[in-house]
Amino acid sequence: MLYTILIGLAAGVLAKLIMPGKDPGGIIVTILLGIGGALVATFLGQFVGLYGEGESARFIGATAGAILILWIYRMINKKKALSSGK
Helix, strand or coil: CCCHHHHHHHHHHHHHHCCCCCCCEEEEEHHHHHCCCHHHHHHHHHCCCCCCCCCCCHHHHHEEEEEEEHHHHHHHHHHHHHHHHH
16 A cells, blocks of 8 residues: 555656646645555555456556546536636
């Protein structure tokens, strides 16, 4: 689990470099989203059989998970901003 979190931290930073832009919360939120992406990639990878039991996501999978979560996060925030009239 600690390895997954460390990979997620690095994946979050890389996701921010791949998807630059202004995000509420800045780099801290992006890193947390990266950690979440690594955890999601680990669980999805285990579910579909890419990773064995107890095996965590590799760096590329964690980065893809972080990018996916960052994209979803931006879409949710965009909808909130549109609905609030900002």
